[in-house]
Amino acid sequence: MSEFKLTTVEEFEAATARLLETGAKVGADSWQMRVKNQTPHCKFGEQGVCCRICSMGPCRITPKAPRGICGCDVHGIVGRNFLRFTAGGAATHSDHGREICITLGHAKEGGDYQVKDPEKLIRIAKEWGVETEGKDIYDLAHEMSDLAQEEYGKIRGVSRWLKRAPQHTQDLWHAAGIEPRAIDREVSCALHMTHMGNTSKPEALIRQALRNGLSDGWGGSMCGTEFSDVLFGTPKPIDTEANLGVMNAENVNIVVHGHDPSLSEMICEYADSKEMIDYAKSMGAKGITVSGVCCTSNEVAMRRGIPMAGNFLQQENVVLTGACEAIVVDVQCIFPALGPLSKCFHTKFITTSPICQMPDSDFIEFDAGTAGEKAKQIVKLACENFKNRKPELVHIPDLKHKATVGYSVEAIVKTLDGVTNSQVDETGTTKPLLECITSGVIRGAVAMVGCNNPKVRPDTAHIELMKKLIANDIVIIASGCSAQAAARAGLMDKAAKDLCGAGLKRVCELADIPPVLHMGSCVDISRMLILAAELAKDSGLNISQLPVVGCAPEWMSEKAVSIGNYVVATGLDTYLGVDPYVSGSTEVASLLTEGVRDWVEAAYTVEKDIDKLGDLMIARIEEKRDALGI
Ligand code: MSK
Numbered sequence: 001m002s003e004f005k006l007t008t009v010e011e012f013e014a015a016t017a018r019l020l021e022t023g024a025k026v027g028a029d030s031w032q033m034r035v036k037n038q039t040p041h042c043k044f045g046e047q048g049v050c051c052r053i054c055s056m057g058p059c060r061i062t063p064k065a066p067r068g069i070c071g072c073d074v075h076g077i078v079g080r081n082f083l084r085f086t087a088g089g090a091a092t093h094s095d096h097g098r099e100i101c102i103t104l105g106h107a108k109e110g111g112d113y114q115v116k117d118p119e120k121l122i123r124i125a126k127e128w129g130v131e132t133e134g135k136d137i138y139d140l141a142h143e144m145s146d147l148a149q150e151e152y153g154k155i156r157g158v159s160r161w162l163k164r165a166p167q168h169t170q171d172l173w174h175a176a177g178i179e180p181r182a183i184d185r186e187v188s189c190a191l192h193m194t195h196m197g198n199t200s201k202p203e204a205l206i207r208q209a210l211r212n213g214l215s216d217g218w219g220g221s222m223c224g225t226e227f228s229d230v231l232f233g234t235p236k237p238i239d240t241e242a243n244l245g246v247m248n249a250e251n252v253n254i255v256v257h258g259h260d261p262s263l264s265e266m267i268c269e270y271a272d273s274k275e276m277i278d279y280a281k282s283m284g285a286k287g288i289t290v291s292g293v294c295c296t297s298n299e300v301a302m303r304r305g306i307p308m309a310g311n312f313l314q315q316e317n318v319v320l321t322g323a324c325e326a327i328v329v330d331v332q333c334i335f336p337a338l339g340p341l342s343k344c345f346h347t348k349f350i351t352t353s354p355i356c357q358m359p360d361s362d363f364i365e366f367d368a369g370t371a372g373e374k375a376k377q378i379v380k381l382a383c384e385n386f387k388n389r390k391p392e393l394v395h396i397p398d399l400k401h402k403a404t405v406g407y408s409v410e411a412i413v414k415t416l417d418g419v420t421n422s423q424v425d426e427t428g429t430t431k432p433l434l435e436c437i438t439s440g441v442i443r444g445a446v447a448m449v450g451c452n453n454p455k456v457r458p459d460t461a462h463i464e465l466m467k468k469l470i471a472n473d474i475v476i477i478a479s480g481c482s483a484q485a486a487a488r489a490g491l492m493d494k495a496a497k498d499l500c501g502a503g504l505k506r507v508c509e510l511a512d513i514p515p516v517l518h519m520g521s522c523v524d525i526s527r528m529l530i531l532a533a534e535l536a537k538d539s540g541l542n543i544s545q546l547p548v549v550g551c552a553p554e555w556m557s558e559k560a561v562s563i564g565n566y567v568v569a570t571g572l573d574t575y576l577g578v579d580p581y582v583s584g585s586t587e588v589a590s591l592l593t594e595g596v597r598d599w600v601e602a603a604y605t606v607e608k609d610i611d612k613l614g615d616l617m618i619a620r621i622e623e624k625r626d627a628l629g630i
Contacts, residue, residue, distance in 0.1 A: 079201075122137075
């Protein structure tokens with residue numbers, strides 16, 4: 001019998017309940033209370049049948065009122081809402097990517113930002129047809145920064161990154177008319193199409209939703225991931241810890257939260273300096289602990305081993321510990337609730353981006369030009385705040401788990417090299433991984449992604465699905481808050497191999513990996529696209545033939561809809577545990593779950609019963625294996 005124990009969701013919940021008791025003492029609000037106030041949710045909204053695109057309405061479609069005032073039927077309304085949902089997500093990811101490209105333009109020798117992975121920069125430059133010979137690496141970085149930013153508004157051609165996909169996939173996109181052009185253009189086009197008096201034909205709306213998703217996954221997000229690696233280093237396996245217990249009651253605790261690593265990298269850099277540690281000591285602390293929430297956390301965990309305090313629905317918990325001197329946020333997935341909540345404690349809620357400004361926060365504007373100075377100011381402020389703690393409110397749950405993170409595509413290829421006894425691949429291909437799959441030692445792979453959502457018992461879907469899949473010899477690649485759920489539970493501990501089927505367990509032992517591989521943040525789902533593309537090219541199969549599927553069981557954000565669209569459009573069947581507000585239209589729902597398969601060889605499945613969702617994924621993987629005769 002295995003000695004290894006995961007931390008259970010019940011333990012997570014008991015820790016949260018204890019923190020909420022502190023919250024009640026100081027009059028704090030919580031998402032748990034707000035969910036009660038907001039339930040039941042509006043049925044029109046849930047079905048996607050409410051239209052407020054113009055001011056003649058809002059119009060709500062019912063059997064008695066089957067058309068809006070303009071005459072749009074329910075299928076047009078649901079389709080337009082779905083496309084607008086996608087555009088919001090694609091714009092958000094892609095603008096994050098653009099910020100990284102801008103930061104690349106500020107890189108300089110000895111500066112706050114430097115080129116940490118010059119080989120990767122040169123590789124991408126060659127891929128883009130840029131002359132690299134004899135060029136200073138920083139001149140090349142600036143040239144690539146300009147070219148990457150031009151990808152957002154170029155006047156002709158398609159995304160440069162599309163060439164990374166197998167030819168068959170590129171042909172499908174071309175035939176379906178969904179090759180993304182300039183990144184910003186697809187967002188504008190989506191908003192234009194959905195303006196009052198434009199498209200109401202579901203098929204055209206869904207086609208644009210896929211195209212807009214592709215402009216994110218094979219456009220803006222890929223810029224974000226690839227140039228983050230150039231600037232901050234391509235992740236390699238590194239040990240860290242996860243869950244609220246990573247905060248340290250004796251230290252100044254700084255929590256970084258959001259998505260853009262430009263800020264958090266600088267905070268980590270300064271928090272680790274002797275000058276700042278001495279400063280923290282002079283304020284009565286023993287040192288400084290930086291931990292993270294959401295995808296900013298994933299970014300610094302993968303590159304620096306910075307511990308992960310929690311995921312999306314844990315963001316209030318870090319403040320409720322009473323031991324958080326500063327929660328420093330950049331962009332996306334940040335609760336405005338952190339403002340009033342931090343006022344109940346001594347915590348400084350520091351916003352830093354003009355994109356994300358909130359009441360009750362201290363706004364310290366951060367930009368690439370003044371990064372070091374601003375990061376130092378923030379770290380100092382946190383140290384000075386240590387003395388304002390109220391010791392009677394301090395309680396850090398004693399929960400944390402070891403985790404090994406940092407599995408970029410490059411790291412996976414390298415790590416799995418030599419796992420197969422018969423051949424050690426020296427060319428850096430995915431062939432060893434393919435051999436594990438074709439031999440049946442590993443049955444397939446699931447890309448687990450996405451958020452938490454109070455509609456699902458938080459983290460349960462992620463953790464239960466992962467347990468079920470690894471027990472069936474299916475390896476997991478995870479990103480975003482899904483990855484953090486896994487890490488907090490212990491599924492990224494190498495000892496979690498004991499929970500796997502015999503085949504996957506053997507691979508974990510040989511390669512010395514956990515069964516759930518941390519691949520990064522939300523924008524890093526582009527890494528999963530690259531891995532799928534490489535597996536297809538190395539095997540000679542189409543992406544849709546691989547025994548690989550995508551899953552977002554607890555998703556909540558617009559970004560997740562954009563992700564779903566680009567994962568499906570890349571040829572990977574995608575399984576959702578939360579409905580994307582399309583149930584009000586049979587036409588839109590059937591296009592997404594069946595119709596799009598004719599264009600891109602994959603489609604969505606929505607299933608709220610998590611156990612069934614797992615069964616469906618396993619069945620699909622086995623069906624694909626049968627079709628290949630493996
Ligand atoms: S942070 S988009 S809650 S995964 Fe990327 Fe987590 Fe979802 Fe935000």
